Amino acid sequence: MHELAVAQALVEQVDAVIDQHGARHSNDASPSDAWRASLIRVRIGPLAGVVPELLASAFPLAAAGSRMEHARLDFAHAPILVHCQTCGADTEATMNRLVCGACGDWHTQVVSGDELLLESVELETAPALTPYRSPLTTDPNV
Amino acid sequence: MCDTCGCNLTPGNKHLAFKPVAQGATAVSVLKGLLAKNDDQATHNREHFDRRGILAINLMSSPGSGKTALLEATLTALKDEFTCAVIEGDLETENDAERIRAKGVQAHQIVTGTACHLDAHLVHDALHQMSLDGVDLLFIENVGNLVCPASFDLGQHLNVTLLSVTEGDDKPAKYPVMFRAADAMLLTKTDLLAVLDDFDPAKAEAHLRHLANPAPVMQLSARKNLGMEAWLGWLRAELAAQRARVAQGQSRRPAIQSDGMQYHQATV
Numbered sequence: 524m525h526e527l528a529v530a531q532a533l534v535e536q537v538d539a540v541i542d543q544h545g546a547r548h549s550n551d552a553s554p555s556d557a558w559r560a561s562l563i564r565v566r567i568g569p570l571a572g573v574v575p576e577l578l579a580s581a582f583p584l585a586a587a588g589s590r591m592e593h594a595r596l597d598f599a600h601a602p603i604l605v606h607c608q609t610c611g612a613d614t615e616a617t618m619n620r621l622v623c624g625a626c627g628d629w630h631t632q633v634v635s636g637d638e639l640l641l642e643s644v645e646l647e648t649a650p651a652l653t654p655y656r657s658p659l660t661t662d663p664n665v
Numbered sequence: 666m667c668d669t670c671g672c673n674l675t676p677g678n679k680h681l682a683f684k685p686v687a688q689g690a691t692a693v694s695v696l697k698g699l700l701a702k703n704d705d706q707a708t709h710n711r712e713h714f715d716r717r718g719i720l721a722i723n724l725m726s727s728p729g730s731g732k733t734a735l736l737e738a739t740l741t742a743l744k745d746e747f748t749c750a751v752i753e754g755d756l757e758t759e760n761d762a763e764r765i766r767a768k769g770v771q772a773h774q775i776v777t778g779t780a781c782h783l784d785a786h787l788v789h790d791a792l793h794q795m796s797l798d799g800v801d802l803l804f805i806e807n808v809g810n811l812v813c814p815a816s817f818d819l820g821q822h823l824n825v826t827l828l829s830v831t832e833g834d835d836k837p838a839k840y841p842v843m844f845r846a847a848d849a850m851l852l853t854k855t856d857l858l859a860v861l862d863d864f865d866p867a868k869a870e871a872h873l874r875h876l877a878n879p880a881p882v883m884q885l886s887a888r889k890n891l892g893m894e895a896w897l898g899w900l901r902a903e904l905a906a907q908r909a910r911v912a913q914g915q916s917r918r919p920a921i922q923s924d925g926m927q928y929h930q931a932t933v
Contacts, residue, residue, distance in 0.1 A: 525780075525781055525782055525812075525813035525816060525817075528780075528782075528784065529699060529700065529816075532699055532700050532701075532702055532703065533699055535702060536695070536697065536699065536701060536702070540693050540695055543693075544691065544693055548691070565699065567699075570841065570842055570845065571816065571842070572812065572813070572815050572816040572842035572843075573699075573816060605877065618841045618842075619837070619838040619839070619841040619872070619875060619876065620875050621841075621845075621875065621876050621877040622875055622877065629874045629875060629876075629877050630877070630879070631877045632877070633877065639698060639699045639700060639816070640696060640697065640698060640699060641695045641696070641697050641698075641699050642694070642695060642696055643692050643693060643694045643695055643696075644692070644693045644695060645691065645692045645693075646691045646692075646693060647691070
């Protein structure tokens, strides 16, 4: 439900990235207002409390009319890894069992799996021609 | 954290930062928390609190687990000791703020409409409508919800998550994001344990430990005034700790890790 709020935050951040890049890398062929985002890569760990599928369906609403409305949203895989403070092992864990996979102790620290990150943005100066399609859309005619 | 010097990069993520892209396109590596704007506002709120020596506590739980009843009992118990203030978050009505005001304590109601959580901007707007002079403890009662509130930093120093014994002892396993964010877990309505045969406090605590969370677990009943002393003692100790931090120009982020990279950098 809060994924729409996250999508709006994502649009604001990508917008700022486009602004920064446009200001630094514009020339006669590519004026600063010609830049568009074509690919947005985010990294969302299972422990971040944000569901990628819901974010993907909220993104087109938040991005409508913006310089990223045709951008593809890409999710980087973020496995849950914990570091054991007792035996020192780094092991994979599941969402509700963050104990050490080697010795079973619960005194662990999450090394990855709780990220909520905008990783990178790909920019182009020509506007994309194909509209963004939600990964949840199953109808081939839409 | 910044976008220019590469300090966002850690051994865990640098392989993701630079990837070849199609000709004619440009890749910009960002590696910034998705909720950076909320987090910036939260940091600002925390500075407000620290400047005034206030300890800010975010109360989270399901609807109906006894957050407001706990506040009523807490405010009554502490009324001669500390000056408290409360921010209430609900989708509708001023009911909870009126219950707090009936205790003679300043309360501001945030009506979120349909939003399922409070965010740092809503709290900031509320702060500007309150008088924080002389306040020692600020309680923020979040929207009753075991999912969304855990992902938004408000500027608080501590998260307290309530679990009423009528809800089931496996809630920490079912809602790991919420319970991982707890700096303290309160088992509430424990006077009902006598008539419930399916809630085991030891199991609830074991589920919390499986989330690698060392937070203290306290059992209490606000209505029957059971176990309140441990909770009040924890509040006193945390307020003293906050004052010691402020005296040294330091602050504290809650267990919530909306900005995980910062945490990872310290440990990798």
